[in-house]
Amino acid sequence: MTPRERAQTQTTRRSAQTATLAEIAREAGVSAPTVSKVLNGRADVSPATRTRVEELLRTHGYRRRRAEATRSPLIDLVFHEMESAWALEVIRGVENVAREAGLSVVLSESAGRLTPGRTWADQVAARRPHGVILVLSELDQAQRALLTSRSVPFVVMDPAGDPGTDVPSIGATNWQGGLAATRHLVELGHTRIGAITGPSRMLCSRARVDGYRAALETAGLPVDPSLIAAGDFHHDAGYRLGLQLLRRPDRPTAVFAGNDLQALGLYEAARELGLRVPEDVSVVGFDDLPVARWVGPPLTTVRQPLTEMAEAAARLVLELGRGDEAAAATRVELATSLVVRSSTAAPRVAGS
Amino acid sequence: MTPRERAQTQTTRRSAQTATLAEIAREAGVSAPTVSKVLNGRADVSPATRTRVEELLRTHGYRRRRAEATRSPLIDLVFHEMESAWALEVIRGVENVAREAGLSVVLSESAGRLTPGRTWADQVAARRPHGVILVLSELDQAQRALLTSRSVPFVVMDPAGDPGTDVPSIGATNWQGGLAATRHLVELGHTRIGAITGPSRMLCSRARVDGYRAALETAGLPVDPSLIAAGDFHHDAGYRLGLQLLRRPDRPTAVFAGNDLQALGLYEAARELGLRVPEDVSVVGFDDLPVARWVGPPLTTVRQPLTEMAEAAARLVLELGRGDEAAAATRVELATSLVVRSSTAAPRVAGS
Numbered sequence: 029m030t031p032r033e034r035a036q037t038q039t040t041r042r043s044a045q046t047a048t049l050a051e052i053a054r055e056a057g058v059s060a061p062t063v064s065k066v067l068n069g070r071a072d073v074s075p076a077t078r079t080r081v082e083e084l085l086r087t088h089g090y091r092r093r094r095a096e097a098t099r100s101p102l103i104d105l106v107f108h109e110m111e112s113a114w115a116l117e118v119i120r121g122v123e124n125v126a127r128e129a130g131l132s133v134v135l136s137e138s139a140g141r142l143t144p145g146r147t148w149a150d151q152v153a154a155r156r157p158h159g160v161i162l163v164l165s166e167l168d169q170a171q172r173a174l175l176t177s178r179s180v181p182f183v184v185m186d187p188a189g190d191p192g193t194d195v196p197s198i199g200a201t202n203w204q205g206g207l208a209a210t211r212h213l214v215e216l217g218h219t220r221i222g223a224i225t226g227p228s229r230m231l232c233s234r235a236r237v238d239g240y241r242a243a244l245e246t247a248g249l250p251v252d253p254s255l256i257a258a259g260d261f262h263h264d265a266g267y268r269l270g271l272q273l274l275r276r277p278d279r280p281t282a283v284f285a286g287n288d289l290q291a292l293g294l295y296e297a298a299r300e301l302g303l304r305v306p307e308d309v310s311v312v313g314f315d316d317l318p319v320a321r322w323v324g325p326p327l328t329t330v331r332q333p334l335t336e337m338a339e340a341a342a343r344l345v346l347e348l349g350r351g352d353e354a355a356a357a358t359r360v361e362l363a364t365s366l367v368v369r370s371s372t373a374a375p376r377v378a379g380s
Numbered sequence: 381m382t383p384r385e386r387a388q389t390q391t392t393r394r395s396a397q398t399a400t401l402a403e404i405a406r407e408a409g410v411s412a413p414t415v416s417k418v419l420n421g422r423a424d425v426s427p428a429t430r431t432r433v434e435e436l437l438r439t440h441g442y443r444r445r446r447a448e449a450t451r452s453p454l455i456d457l458v459f460h461e462m463e464s465a466w467a468l469e470v471i472r473g474v475e476n477v478a479r480e481a482g483l484s485v486v487l488s489e490s491a492g493r494l495t496p497g498r499t500w501a502d503q504v505a506a507r508r509p510h511g512v513i514l515v516l517s518e519l520d521q522a523q524r525a526l527l528t529s530r531s532v533p534f535v536v537m538d539p540a541g542d543p544g545t546d547v548p549s550i551g552a553t554n555w556q557g558g559l560a561a562t563r564h565l566v567e568l569g570h571t572r573i574g575a576i577t578g579p580s581r582m583l584c585s586r587a588r589v590d591g592y593r594a595a596l597e598t599a600g601l602p603v604d605p606s607l608i609a610a611g612d613f614h615h616d617a618g619y620r621l622g623l624q625l626l627r628r629p630d631r632p633t634a635v636f637a638g639n640d641l642q643a644l645g646l647y648e649a650a651r652e653l654g655l656r657v658p659e660d661v662s663v664v665g666f667d668d669l670p671v672a673r674w675v676g677p678p679l680t681t682v683r684q685p686l687t688e689m690a691e692a693a694a695r696l697v698l699e700l701g702r703g704d705e706a707a708a709a710t711r712v713e714l715a716t717s718l719v720v721r722s723s724t725a726a727p728r729v730a731g732s
Contacts, residue, residue, distance in 0.1 A: 324648070
């Protein structure tokens with residue numbers, strides 16, 4: 029987008045903010061204080077009125093003014109699920125930026141976040157944080173409209189799906205990471221390289237396996253679809269799919285796992301089959317969680333700068349809150365880097 | 381405490397709540413709204429006035445009434461530091477209870493939590509959560525008085541020091557855990573058993589090593605102080621102290637580590653020295669973090685029900701908030717249990 033195009037987009041956005049609170053109240057057939065109550069997420073409004081007012085706020089593209097003054101000193105951090113050490117790296121990053129800004133972090137999981145009569149988004153609207161950071165978690169249109177009408181800025185970190193070009197987001201160079209991991213294995217001399225992937229609905233997971241394919245193809249090696257096993261990002265998937273790959277008579281001599289937890293599952297599968305890492309099978313992970321250094325053998329992995337990504341997301345959402353419209357079109361990808369440890373080695377000569 | 385004694389304590393507490401807000405304002409030479417501002421953690425009060433009013437609130441043992449109505453739908457969770465997967469288990473527990481109660485969790489680290497002119501406790505006072513859960517983190521007298529005067533209940537989880545008998549707290553049976561871990565090693569036939577401990581200022585750490593000593597003594601085995609290495613709860617301490625212990629010519633055949641991260645550090649030290657776990661050295665950890673199942677060999681460890689402890693702490697603080705005075709005297713210890721995996725075995729016969 030050129031600066032001129034961006035300026036035009038901003039003008040369009042501004043001109044949409046025509047309806048005042050009073051006009052919305054009139055159209056809804058309620059008083060202005062009732063519209064205020066809806067905006068503030070107060071419980072003492074009937075569901076029917078709330079729905080009608082929300083609908084009008086949405087169609088008029090209403091955006092609260094002077095939100096800065098009425099904000100709570102909070103940042104909302106929303107996870108789809110908070111299952112692995114991964115989450116802790118992210119929390120730490122957001123916490124670092126929040127502390128500097130004198131804010132506290134409110135944590136929630138989007139799964140099961142509905143409470144009777146009041147949705148998660150209502151709660152956010154009621155507490156008016158400085159911003160919302162969504163981690164691998166998506167907002168539906170209604171939630172997005174609700175936050176926009178309260179001028180609560182939001183940012184998506186490492187989007188699971190396509191966040192839309194109008195949603196600012198922070199990711200990592202997943203494709204580059206998959207490429208670097210697989211090139212490393214190719215350079216060691218491996219020609220039969222398997223892959224364990226995360227869920228295909230997650231873009232980050234697709235990007236990693238596409239990088240793997242690109243490395244094979246640019247090296248002139250065939251891509252064998254039967255060596256690509258799709259799972260989720262948990263340890264058990266690495267174990268289960270690892271057993272499948274390593275039990276094959278023509279088993280791969282190296283495997284690129286979709287993340288570190290899968291790699292640890294793969295370690296377990298190898299142990300169970302009496303195979304040694306890296307002598308019998310080389311393993312590369314993704315993320316570089318603290319545990320990657322601690323396992324035996326220490327794991328070669330693609331470092332994803334989770335804490336830095338979370339810091340960038342937090343800074344971005346605060347910029348948006350200060351009205352920095354240029355930030356709204358931002359899509360940042362931080363660089364991944366290969367960390368070589370002891371789980372990768374040259375393949376043994378066949379039959380040796 | 382008998383029911384009668386408890387009733388008397390309650391009466392004493394109530395009679396201390398004599399000073400009204402108006403009286404405190406008069407004594408401080410300010411208006412009642414100014415006292416309100418201090419209570420609400422508002423920034424527009426001079427530091428001198430704030431100090432004077434806080435002092436009077438404290439000396440009069442002022443406690444805000446009808447706090448229920450004005451509370452935000454939040455629970456504050458405060459860590460001393462949020463460095464390991466340990467923290468995630470705790471967050472999950474608090475989140476479980478908060479979700480059921482329709483509350484959100486505000487997260488902070490007590491280290492470095494001061495922002496100019498306003499302390500962490502001021503921020504808490506300003507947002508008026510349903511309660512505060514402190515994890516391995518202590519409140520000083522002034523912070524305690526500040527929360528009490530706002531009727532913000534608090535609970536300490538797994539106290540680092542002595543929380544005082546008047547502070548409700550949730551812990552685990554650390555002593556029993558140390559005993560069970562060491563007895564398991566004794567029963568396997570080990571007689572030279574080392575220990576790596578956490579910081580001695582933390583009660584949980586002292587209790588574990590006392591359980592270790594008790595197991596040796598009740599088995600008629602000598603306690604060799606030179607086999608007890610004191611560190612902190614991080615991976616590096618396990619590695620560093622593990623090297624010290626395992627490099628000795630009369631090295632122990634088994635080591636009880638203060639937690640799982642130390643145990644993983646010990647694994648690394650053993651690998652570096654060419655020693656195998658459990659053939660050359662048996663290892664027991666403490667906590668049972670998810671990673672304990674994933675490392676090679678899977679770690680024998682003492683399970684500490686961190687998520688359940690955090691749930692209990694959250695339920696307790698909500699009970700306190702509902703005015704359940706009986707909960708105020710609570711000190712709960714949840715049971716630990718030994719989980720035997722593959723890192724422990726009988727010692728090899730000397731010289732074999």
